[in-house]
Amino acid sequence: MSVKQFFFALFILVASATSAQNNSKEVLFTINEKPYYSDEFSRVYKKNLDLVKDESQKDLGQYLELFIGYKLKVNKAYKLGLENSTRYQNELKTYRSQLAKNYFNDTKITEALIAEGYNRLQKEVKASHILILADENATPEDTLKAYKKIEEIRKKALAGDNFGDLAVQYSEDPSAKENKGNLGYFTAFRMVYAFENAAYNTPKGQISKITRTRFGYHILKVDDVRENRGEITVAHIMILNPKPEDTDQEKAKNTINDIYKKIQQGEKFEDLAQQFSEDKSSSSKGGVLNKFGSGQLSSEEFENAAFSLNTPNEISKPIQSQFGWHIVKLIEKHPVKTMAEMKVELETKIGKDERSKKLVTSLNEKLRKKYSYKRDSKQYGLLAKLVTNDFYENKWVLPANTKDFTATLLNINGTKKIEGKTFLEYIEKQQKSGIAIKPVPKLVDALYERFLDEQLTAFYDDNLETEFPDFANVMEEYRDGLLLFDLMEKEIWERAKTDTIGLQSFYNEHKSEHLWKNRVEANIFSSTKMDVMKKALALIKKKTDLAKIKETLNVDNVVNIMVKSGLFEEGSDTLPKGMKFEVGVSDIFKEGEYYFITQVEKVLPAGVKTFEECKGKITNDYQQYLEQRWVDDLKKEYTVKVNMDVFERVKRQLKP
Incomplete structure (x- = not known):
């Protein structure tokens, strides 16, 4: 998600449903005598009530302040003439073009395209391709030249030449040198429409006819066709691949194998994921990932390992991807939805797809009658x-x-x-x-x-805008949002990034709010077996090397003990809750199904974070500080009058 997309996600909380003003409604407030109406405020509040996470924003008084602040900023943007910038006008034009596509559809044709897309979604096609570039606006001579070239390549393929070798030799797709034209498995809506047609209309093992897309001319070889595997939810434990400079290149592999042995010994996958997985986005959730389908991840190895699992809670052997070593646990498989369930999603995809060209002919006929x-x-x-x-x-x-x-x-x-x-x-x-x-x-x-x-x-x-009020409303909403983004970027965000003196001063004033909790530099030993931990404790007290402890206790291909070393902050999910923050070796203690020993080598007391350690948070807080101060200045620059009688009526109407 880009910064601008993220901003608009937040902007919608305040600004969505903004519409043309209706003079028959009550005036809630004015800014320099310009009226803003109660119906707009009520509509926005009700629409966003379930979306806001900050409870203060559900308070009508607080929400009115936010709403007035938003309107003040929009007024300021127009006062500064930001709507006249070329960038703004181009972005608004682009958005309008995208939004307008929804008003150019023919229901009958759309339904046919939905059915076609859904039927194709039942299958996944594995194909390779060869591309000869030909711009859509190329001259007839250049277009013919490209066509002749792909035609000759196709003849070679039909004559039995190896398709992958032809791709390496002739394809103008830059990735062909690495993948020999292999695109892996894909399904409907993953490729441009003409390419998709060629893939689904070419029998397995055969070469397609020459296909033209906006990129140029293609030929495809369909390598395989299989049933759509649907989507899947899995959990995983990941140990990152070693860096080239790491001295122990086998450490990641050995660690994942040790974890796998502990799972086979009956230890809980979720607990091990929390303790050892280096995917920090999922480890605290027991390794659970968002659901995905074929071709949606960057690793085919990981996808194949996940989809090879059949029974919930089934666990894979360790596998390696380009990111690291993984153990995968199946949570749930999600088969392809019914057409009824997917209809809205498919219609949206069609509107963004080259299929929409089929709708153009229908539109032309409609407009000639209209x-x-x-x-x-x-x-x-x-x-x-x-x-x-x-x-x-x-x-x-x-x-x-x-x-x-x-x-x-x-x-x-x-x-x-x-x-x-x-x-x-x-x-x-x-x-x-x-x-x-x-x-x-x-x-x-x-x-x-x-x-x-x-x-x-x-x-x-x-x-x-004249014929469709909803279209006019959304455009007004986006128009203000785009202006507001440019204004915030100009007045707040860039200033917070570049005002190093002000940022440092803000840090000095607020550094007491940015503290480290107590931290320890420690080794954490864990096992499900008390006898093993007793032996470990004896070895630790003898100051035995960590590697030697593991070598001594993990015998006969059984992982009896694991050690996690590093700098840990109090409250970390990876720390045993009963751990004491004091230098030395603890006694053996139990939490859940695990026995622990902690060997604390150094205690770092709670203290203030350095500027660099909290720069991101400080910058964000500084932006909020600048914004609030700026809004206060806007309230002085503009005359804001709130009709409290109207607001009291609004509050009564909106009261649950």
């Missing part, structure tokens, strides 16, 4: 005569006197008039499209039909 449009025949005749055979060679140029063609060629709904020169400019751009309809009059007719569809679509797009 709007009235009229072409000026005389103007069209004059324009058509200007186009020559030079078009086919990409040599046709606009007439020098385009000002002579400013008369209206097309009138849409009686409100939008398109000049003749706009059509001429469109024709000039279409020379690169490769369209080769002959003779020229038929070419111009075909181009006009495309032009008409584009203009109707543009008209529909331009009027989405």
Whole structure:
């Protein structure tokens, strides 16, 4: 998640559901006489009530302060003219284009695409490919050259040449040198639509027809087809791979094998994960990971080990990935959902996928019925005569006197008039499209039909806010959110990062709030066997080397004892709760099913963290401090008036 995406996730808590103002509603507050209404505040509060984690934000008085602060910031952004920046306008345009796609769908076609996508999701295809690059806007000559090249490669593949070797030799996909074109297993919606079609329409073991995508020309070899394995939830214990400079390259492997032996001896997976797993994101949860499906992780080895498990609580042998050594425990398998369960998800995927092109044709037909449009025949005749055979060679140029063609060629709904020169400019751009309809009059007719569809679509797009209030509301919400992000970046975030003197001063004033708890440098011995621990304690008191202790007690391929060494802070999940923070060797004590001995070599008392040790937290606190001070300044800069009578009525209405 990017910083901006994260910000908008938080922004939605305050700003979502913002809509065009309704003067029939009661004015809750004003900022410099600009009114903000009670219905908007109530709608936002109710929508976000279950989302906020900070209880103070559920308090209506606190929430009103947040809401006013948000509106003050938006006002400030407009005052500074941030809406005029090119970056802002481009980002807003991009977002609007994405959002508008939801309003361009045809239900019947969408349903067919949902069914197709769902049916394909039942299978996973393993395929290799060879790519010859060809830009979508490449010249016909370059496009033909790329096609001829892939055609020759396909002939070699069909003749029996090894596909992987061909990929290494010819493919222009940079990864082909390493993977021989092998893409692994994938299912629907993982590849661009045309590529997916080729994969699912090519029988196992065969070579596909030549396929064009936005990247270029491809041929595929389908290596395997299997049932979709669905998704899976597992837990794991991970010991990181050794670094090249580590002296003991076998340490990770030996450690994971010791842990595996302890599991076989009956020790709990979850306890061992908490004590020894070096995946800190999952160790405190007993090693449990978020559910995943084929191709979603970066390690095929790990996925295969996970999916090979069949029974809940079944545990794999140690396996190695590019990240480290793992032991995997199956929690639950999640089969592919029903179509009804996946419908909304599939529809969203289709809207973002090249499948949506199928919806364009349907939209064109709908818009031709929805709007009235009229072409000026005389103007069209004059324009058509200007186009020559030079078009086919990409040599046709606009007439020098385009000002002579400013008369209206097309009138849409009686409100939008398109000049003749706009059509001429469109024709000039279409020379690169490769369209080769002959003779020229038929070419111009075909181009006009495309032009008409584009203009109707543009008209529909331009009027989405008018025709669809929900669309207008979301755009208003995003518009303010984007401005607010730019404003916060300018006024708060960058300043907190670059104001080293202010940050250091803030640390000096608040360092007493950033403390280490007591820490120990220690060795922690654990075993499920009291007799083993007694022997360990005797060896420890003799100051026996740790490696020697393990070697002495872990015999006959049985792991009887394990040792975890390091610097530990009081309250750490890896520490036994009964551990004493004092130098020396403890007696044997028991917690749960484990016996422990702690050998404390050094005690570091509680104390203030250095600036570097808490820089991230200090920076975050400093940002919040600057923001609050800034909001206080905004309240002085702007005149805010709250209608308390209205607010009291709002509170009564929102009271549970």
